[in-house]
Every structure is written in C-alpha cells, then in structure tokens.
Amino acid sequence: MMPRAKLVAQKREAAAALLDGRALPEGGAWATKARNAAEARLREMGLPVKRDEYWRYTDPRRLTDANVQPGKLHAQDDETPVFDAVDRVKLVFVDGVFDASASDAPELAGVEICHLAEAARADLHWARDLFGVLEARGQVPVARPLASLNSAFATEGLLIRVTGKAEKPVSLIYQRKDPAAEALTHHVIRLEAGAELTLLENGPVAARYNQVLEMDIADGAVLHHVRAQGRDHERAGATHLFARLGAEAQFKSFTLSANGALTRNEAVIWLDGAEGSAHIAGTTVGDGAFHHDDTVFINHAAPRCESRQVFKKVLRHGAVGVFQGKILVDQAAQLTDGYQISQSLLLDENAQFLAKPELEIYADDVKCSHGSTSGEIDQSQLFYLRARGVPEDQAKLLLVLAFLAEALEEIADPVLAEDLRGKMEAWLKRRA
Amino acid sequence: MLEINNLHCELEDDSEVKILRGVSLTINPGEVHAIMGPNGSGKSTLSYVLSGRDGYEVTEGSTTLDGADLLEMEPEERAAAGLFLAFQYPVEIPGVGNMTFLRTAVNAQRKARGEEELSAGEFLKIIRAKAKELQIDADMLKRPVNVGFSGGEKKRNEILQMAMLEPKMCILDETDSGLDVDAMKLVADGVNALRDAGRSFLVITHYQRLLNHIKPDVVHIMSEGRIIKTGGPDLALEVEENGYGDLLAEAQA
Numbered sequence: 001m002m003p004r005a006k007l008v009a010q011k012r013e014a015a016a017a018l019l020d021g022r023a024l025p026e027g028g029a030w031a032t033k034a035r036n037a038a039e040a041r042l043r044e045m046g047l048p049v050k051r052d053e054y055w056r057y058t059d060p061r062r063l064t065d066a067n068v069q070p071g072k073l074h075a076q077d078d079e080t081p082v083f084d085a086v087d088r089v090k091l092v093f094v095d096g097v098f099d100a101s102a103s104d105a106p107e108l109a110g111v112e113i114c115h116l117a118e119a120a121r122a123d124l125h126w127a128r129d130l131f132g133v134l135e136a137r138g139q140v141p142v143a144r145p146l147a148s149l150n151s152a153f154a155t156e157g158l159l160i161r162v163t164g165k166a167e168k169p170v171s172l173i174y175q176r177k178d179p180a181a182e183a184l185t186h187h188v189i190r191l192e193a194g195a196e197l198t199l200l201e202n203g204p205v206a207a208r209y210n211q212v213l214e215m216d217i218a219d220g221a222v223l224h225h226v227r228a229q230g231r232d233h234e235r236a237g238a239t240h241l242f243a244r245l246g247a248e249a250q251f252k253s254f255t256l257s258a259n260g261a262l263t264r265n266e267a268v269i270w271l272d273g274a275e276g277s278a279h280i281a282g283t284t285v286g287d288g289a290f291h292h293d294d295t296v297f298i299n300h301a302a303p304r305c306e307s308r309q310v311f312k313k314v315l316r317h318g319a320v321g322v323f324q325g326k327i328l329v330d331q332a333a334q335l336t337d338g339y340q341i342s343q344s345l346l347l348d349e350n351a352q353f354l355a356k357p358e359l360e361i362y363a364d365d366v367k368c369s370h371g372s373t374s375g376e377i378d379q380s381q382l383f384y385l386r387a388r389g390v391p392e393d394q395a396k397l398l399l400v401l402a403f404l405a406e407a408l409e410e411i412a413d414p415v416l417a418e419d420l421r422g423k424m425e426a427w428l429k430r431r432a
Numbered sequence: 433m434l435e436i437n438n439l440h441c442e443l444e445d446d447s448e449v450k451i452l453r454g455v456s457l458t459i460n461p462g463e464v465h466a467i468m469g470p471n472g473s474g475k476s477t478l479s480y481v482l483s484g485r486d487g488y489e490v491t492e493g494s495t496t497l498d499g500a501d502l503l504e505m506e507p508e509e510r511a512a513a514g515l516f517l518a519f520q521y522p523v524e525i526p527g528v529g530n531m532t533f534l535r536t537a538v539n540a541q542r543k544a545r546g547e548e549e550l551s552a553g554e555f556l557k558i559i560r561a562k563a564k565e566l567q568i569d570a571d572m573l574k575r576p577v578n579v580g581f582s583g584g585e586k587k588r589n590e591i592l593q594m595a596m597l598e599p600k601m602c603i604l605d606e607t608d609s610g611l612d613v614d615a616m617k618l619v620a621d622g623v624n625a626l627r628d629a630g631r632s633f634l635v636i637t638h639y640q641r642l643l644n645h646i647k648p649d650v651v652h653i654m655s656e657g658r659i660i661k662t663g664g665p666d667l668a669l670e671v672e673e674n675g676y677g678d679l680l681a682e683a684q685a
Contacts, residue, residue: 379486384523385533387483388593389511389541398536402527402576 002051011046015145018047018066025155030128031120038132038151045143054142057322057354058293062236062262063146063208070180071207071234071261082202082228082423086415088171089113095176096156096183096206102175110164110195116157116186127159130188134214134242138268141328142297147240147266150212154186157212162195162221174203176232183209191221193246198224198413204232204260211239219246219273225253226416228423229260233289236262247273247302254411255282256420257292258427264293271298271305271333281310281410285424286319286351287431293322294342300333300363309340312407314400314428315351326358327368334363340370345377345403393432400428433632434459434482434601439493440657441481447489451477453657454493459601459650462629466643467636468668469654470676475636476520478654479605483517484510497601511537512544516599518590520606525577530589533577534559534596541597562595566622584615591622602626603634608642620645640672653679 019042024035048060062069091113092102098115106113119127132151138144160170172187183206191197195218205211217223229237237260243251257263269278284292298307313321323342344353355372377399385395404424411417436457443449451474459465467475481488482495484507495502497513505513525533539549550558563573566588578586587607594602604623608616623633623646635646643651643665651667652659655676660683661667671679 380523381525383485383507384519384525385537386507387485387511387517387519388533388537388597389508389544390537391508391540391544392506394536394540395508398528398533399525402525405527 007049007051008046011049012043014047014049014064015042015045018064019043022153024152027117027120028123030123031131034132035152037136038148041136041139042145042148042152045139045145045148048143048145054295054324057324057356058262058264058291060146060264063210063238063264068180068182068208069234069236071232071236073176073179074204074231079426082230082419083171083200083416085419086169086171086200088169088200090171090173091158092173092175093156093183093185095178095181096174096185096209098156098158108166108168108170110162111166111170111197112161112163113170114159116159117155119159124159126161126190127188130190130214130216131186134216134244135212135240137270138240138242144240144266144268146210146238147212150184150186150210150240154184154212156184157186157188160187160189160197160199162189162191162197165196166198169198169200171200171202174201174205176204176206179207181206185209186212187214189213189215189223191217191223193218194220196222198226200226202228202230204230204235205237207235209235209237211237213239213241215241215243215251217243217245217249217251220248221246222250223252224412225251226411226420227253227255228420229255229257229263230423231259233259233261235260238264239266241265241267243268243278244270244272245276245278248275249273250277252279252410252412253281254407256424257282257284258286258424259290260292261289262291264295266295267297269298269307271300271302271307274302275304276302277306279308279310279410281308281407282312283404283407283424284311284313284321285427286313286315286321288317288319290315290319291322292320293324295322295324297326297328298338300327300329300336300338303333304335305333306337307339308410309342310407310410311342312404313344313353314347314403315344315353316347318350320351321353323355323357323372325356325370326360327370329361329363329366329368331362334365336363336366336368338366338368341406342372343403344374345400346374347377397425397428397432401425433461433463433498434634435496437494439478439481439495440491441477441488442491444487444489451488451657452481455654455657455659457652457659459632459634461632463650464627464633464635464646464648465650465652466648466668467634467652467654467659468638468640468671473654474657475654476605479517479603479636482603483507483515508540509544511597511599512541514600516594516597516602518587518594518602518604518607520609522578522586522590524579526579528577530575530577531559531573534593537593538596559596563592565625566592566595567618568592583610584612587611587615587619588622591619595622595626600631601634602631603636605636606638607635608637608639616642617645640668643668655680655683
C-alpha cells in the first residue's frame with residue numbers, strides 16, 4: 001500500500017503536468033477570479049486516480065489522460081431523435097461549441113439565456129455568485145477534481161436565469177462532428193423564487209467530454225431536468241451536476257444512458273431550505289464495452305425535506321454498472337424522508353454491477369431507506385408470460401421494461417417519459 | 433381434445449425423482465375432468481408438464497392437443513394452440529400493468545394463429561364486460577399484474593385471463609386453494625360461463641367442494657404419479673367421505 005502522502009504528491013504532480021503550458025481562458029474580472037480559484041483547487045486536490053476510494057470502481061485514466069481517445073461517429077440513420085415531438089427552445093452545441101446558427105433564438109418569456117463568454121465580459125452578478133461557487137462547495141466531503149478542471153477551463157456553456165414559469169422546455173442538444181474532439185461545457189442555471197423550468201439535454205457531446213451543471217433553485221421554484229446520453233459507443237465523459245435547493249423548492253433530474261465506453265455522472269444536491277424535494281433517477285442500458293458510473297451525494301441540511309434516488313441498470317456482454325450513493329442528514333434536518341434504490345438486471349453472466357450505498361445520519365427523527373439488488377430475469381415471471389402466449393423475446397422485453405419502470409416514473413411529464421421509454425424499448429429490440 | 437398417453441417424467445436435475453409414472457387420460461370436447469389426489473401425487477406437475485414449464489424431463493409417453501404433439505411446442509405455442517393453465521400460485525409482475533399484459537397476450541396469440549390483432553378500443557370493450565362479470569374493478573385492471581392482489585383477486589384474475597384468451601383446453605390447478613366460499617362461487621361461476629361443447633376442462637383439486645360448483649363428467653384419482661381410479665362424480669363424494677386411504681390400499685392390492 002502506497003503511503004497517503006506519496007499518493008497525494010503523485011496526484012498533484014499529475015495535475016501540474018496536465019496544467020503545464022495551459023493558460024486559463026481570457027475573460028472578464030469575475031470569470032478570471034473564478035477560474036484562478038478553480039485552478040488552485042485542482043492543483044491542491046490533484047487528478048483522480050483509481051486508488052482513490054472515490055474512484056475504486058471506475059478507472060479515471062481515460063478521463064484524465066493528456067491524449068483524447070478518438071471515438072467513431074454514429075452512422076446517420078432514420079431513428080427519430082429523442083424529444084423530437086416536444087415543442088422546445090433548441091440550443092445546439094457542436095463538438096462542445098455553441099452554434100447560434102443551428103439554434104433557435106434564445107428567447108422565452110421569463111427566461112434569460114446568455115453564453116458564458118458573453119456573461120464573463122458583462123458583470124452578471126447572479127452568474128458571478130454561482131459560477132464555480134456550487135462546484136467549490138461540492139468539493140467536500142470528497143474531492144471532485146474533474147469539476148474544478150472544468151470550472152477553470154470551460155469557455156462554452158450557457159447561463160440561464162428563470163424568473164417566471166417557462167412555457168416550454170429549454171433543450172440543449174450536443175452534436176458531434178469531429179471524431180476526436182474534447183468538450184468542456186459549463187452551464188449555470190438559476191431559478192428565482194417560484195420560477196419553473198424544464199431543461200432537456202441530449203446528444204453524444206464529444207469523443208471526450210467534461211460537463212458541469214450548477215443549478216440554484218430558489219424557494220418554491222421547480223426545475224425538471226431530463227437528460228439522454230446516447231448514441232456513440234466510443235465516447236467517454238464525466239458530468240457533474242451541483243444543485244442547491246431553497247425552501248419548498250422541487251428538483252427532479254432523470255438521465256437515460258445508452259452506449260458510451262465510459263461515463264461517470266456525479267450529482268451533488270443540497271437541500272438547504274425546509275420542505276424541499278429532490279429526486280434523482282436514471283436508467284442505464286449497456287451492452288459490451290460499456291462502463292457506467294452513477295455517483296450521488298445528497299445532503300439534507302434543513303428539516304422536512306424529501307429525497308429519492310432511483311437507479312436501474314440493464315447490463316450484458318461484459319458491461320459494467322456502478323452506483324455510489326450517499327445520503328448525509330445533518331443534525332438540523334429533522335423529519336427527513338430519504339429513499340435510495342439501485343438495481344441491476346444482468347442479462348448474462350459476464351455483466352457486472354458494483355454498488356456502494358451509504359447513509360450518514362445526525363438527526364434523530366428521520367425516515368431513510370436504501371436498497372441495492374442485482375439479479376437476472378425472473379424465470380417464474382417469464383414462464384407466466386409465455387404460458388399466456390407471449391413469445392419469449394417479447395416476454396423478456398416486457399420484463400426488462402418493467403424493471404426500468406420505477407425509474408421512468410420519476411419523469412414528471414408523461415410525454416417525455418413515454419419518449420424515453422420508447423427509446424429504451426427500441427434499443428433493447430435492436431439488441432434482442 | 434387432450435390425449436395423454438403413458439406419460440412419464442422426472443426432475444431434470446435429479447433423474448432419481450420420478451414424478452409421473454405412466455399417466456394416461458383422454459378428454460373429449462366439452463368434457464370436464466377432475467383430478468384428485470393426496471399431496472405429492474403429481475397433480476400439479478402434470479399441469480406444468482402439459483403447459484411446458486422448465487425443470488421436467490419427459491422420459492416416455494406422449495401428449496397431444498387436437499392431434500398436435502404438445503411436448504414439441506414452446507409454452508407460447510401451446511397457449512396459441514388453445515391450452516390454458518390457471519396457476520395455483522399466480523405470479524406477480526411489478527411494472528407490467530394488468531391490462532397491458534392481457535392485451536399483449538391476447539394479441540400475441542391472435543398473431544400466432546394468423547388472426548387480426550384487436551385494437552385498443554375493441555380490447556377495452558371486451559375486457560370491461562368480462563371483468564364486470566368477475567367483479568374485477570377498473571383499478572385491478574390498471575394495477576401491475578397480481579401485485580398486491582388478495583388470494584381471491586389473483587384467482588379471479590386467472591379466470592379473467594381465461595375468459596379473454598378463450599382457450600379450448602383449460603387446466604385449473606387448485607384454483608380453489610385459498611378461496612373463501614363466496615370467492616369460490618364467483619370463480620366457479622366464471623368457469624361455468626365458459627363451458628360449451630367445444631371447450632374442455634381439467635380441474636385439479638384436493639377437495640370435493642369445488643366440484644359442487646363445477647360439475648365434472650369424469651373424476652380421476654391420482655397417486656404416486658399414476659391415475660389409480662377413474663369414475664363419475666360419485667367418486668369425488670366417496671373421497672370426501674372416506675379419504676384416499678381405501679382407494680390407495682385398493683390400488684396397491
């Protein structure tokens with residue numbers, strides 16, 4: 001076992017090597033300050049390595065290597081893109097760079113949308129108070145150096161401020177054109193008290209990507225976030241979602257992941273105000289060279305809040321699923337209602353699911369439950385369906401979709417839920 | 433209709449365990465046969481072998497449905513050919529709505545038989561009428577298959593499936609177990625409503641009381657993997673009064 005000090009030194013050296021000769025982007029006063037601070041955090045923490053407890057199930061090298069592994073672009077086909085039927089404001093990124101000409105006009109009543117570069121020049125005080133701030137807060141209790149790397153170097157991203165009830169979703173679409181591009185995007189979303197927004201994200205992003213979402217949801221505001229990570233098999237990405245909720249605020253985030261060589265989705269959620277509600281859910285379907293890691297940290301810091309984590313993974317042909325989920329209940333957070341479930345359905349003996357659920361509770365009057373299971377298709381259920389005349393393949397598909405159903409129920413909008421359910425069904429059928 | 437000839441089977445994992453040791457019986461169209469027998473006599477296994485459940489190895493004998501070799505068919509093919517098993521323990525399937533399940537099953541069978549699939553509207557109309565007869569409410573149709581159903585609700589749900597699928601050969605495996613008198617009557621009424629000249633039933637039960645409601649034409653007594661006696665409805669009454677002891681002794685003599 002390597003002594004801790006030596007490991008830390010190695011991690012710092014790796015960060016220094018990565019930063020060597022790399023200048024921070026130019027920007028306005030507040031942005032430069034935020035980037036300098038982020039870079040300093042990164043130097044202090046060092047780069048993640050597999051020996052870190054926090055990375056024990058996922059090897060971060062592909063995310064931290066100086067060289068980006070190129071990934072084949074998905075062949076064009078006739079498949080309907082996700083969210084196609086939804087009326088929304090489309091904002092398009094190509095290889096991680098915002099493409100205004102391919103996007104809708106960023107105009108929506110009650111919503112201000114502005115590009116990061118533009119905001120960095122202007123003195124947008126609300127953005128200044130958030131950019132890199134939630135990320136910095138998210139560095140405890142464990143280090144998330146890739147998020148600091150993002151705050152330091154991302155020049156692409158949108159700042160979205162919502163002051164009313166947005167009448168349609170804002171949809172971020174990530175397209176890939178370059179087989180070897182790396183993308184760093186950093187979005188900041190601020191919902192003022194009582195505001196409402198649905199934020200959609202989809203697309204393969206880039207050969208390698210590092211995304212940060214900072215979300216500040218003020219008292220009584222409602223944010224629905226639905227994300228589809230699909231298509232290209234060879235992409236690798238790390239995402240960090242930092243969300244802070246005020247009193248009676250509601251946040252629902254759902255992620256569908258299909259394909260991708262390596263994906264690490266981290267979510268850090270603080271329930272700072274009484275009676276907030278945060279739900280985070282995901283369904284993952286993986287086949288072959290696929291490694292998917294959901295790492296969630298929810299901090300109940302105020303009384304009478306509710307949180308739910310529902311993660312379901314369908315894996316086969318060597319696919320690996322990881323879930324690390326922690327609920328931390330502060331002493332002040334009495335009457336917390338926390339729920340966490342992570343389950344995998346292994347379609348053959350070569351797939352693997354690794355789970356590490358954790359509860360840390362300092363309040364005495366709380367209700368918290370967690371569960372994690374790993375299993376195969378239930379043979380008695382399969383026989384029951386077949387005995388009623390349902391062919392084996394169709395019966396299996398029905399049971400896999402049934403397994404995913406609990407997570408899909410976390411999508412509030414039935415149209416979006418049905419859309420994603422259909423995408424998963426199509427994916428499963430293609431691989432039947 | 434159903435022809436079982438000298439059927440032998442053992443457990444797939446343990447060939448020493450021989451469960452059926454030469455079962456033969458013939459059920460003609462429109463007939464109701466009952467099989468009674470003590471625990472472990474092989475009654476339920478017979479229903480599983482007929483419907484195609486894994487885990488059993490048929491070593492001898494044959495089984496045909498309208499002349500077609502059942503043992504060569506997958507479970508779904510047997511269902512499409514008109515065989516139905518009402519399970520002793522209906523399986524719970526969280527995440528699959530009862531209605532979705534039934535519609536998928538009905539249409540899969542229709543498709544397999546080369547018939548037109550039912551539209552959502554047509555299906556809804558039929559299921560509503562049939563569910564009402566069995567006192568199955570809209571909520572039970574919406575809920576996941578058998579999840580949170582009481583014992584009686586599960587059995588009624590089995591009969592609803594039977595009514596929707598309109599099989600020609602129905603096997604009821606201890607459908608009376610776990611039912612109170614009222615629930616049993618409801619289930620029996622559902623079965624009786626389906627009786628017609630072209631449909632046959634094989635009713636597996638421990639007790640004679642179900643046969644008060646579903647009147648059999650033929651009663652078989654099964655023991656140690658064989659049918660040891662066949663008779664009319666009176667045979668069931670005899671068992672009710674005297675138990676299986678005399679019959680078993682007679683068979684061994």
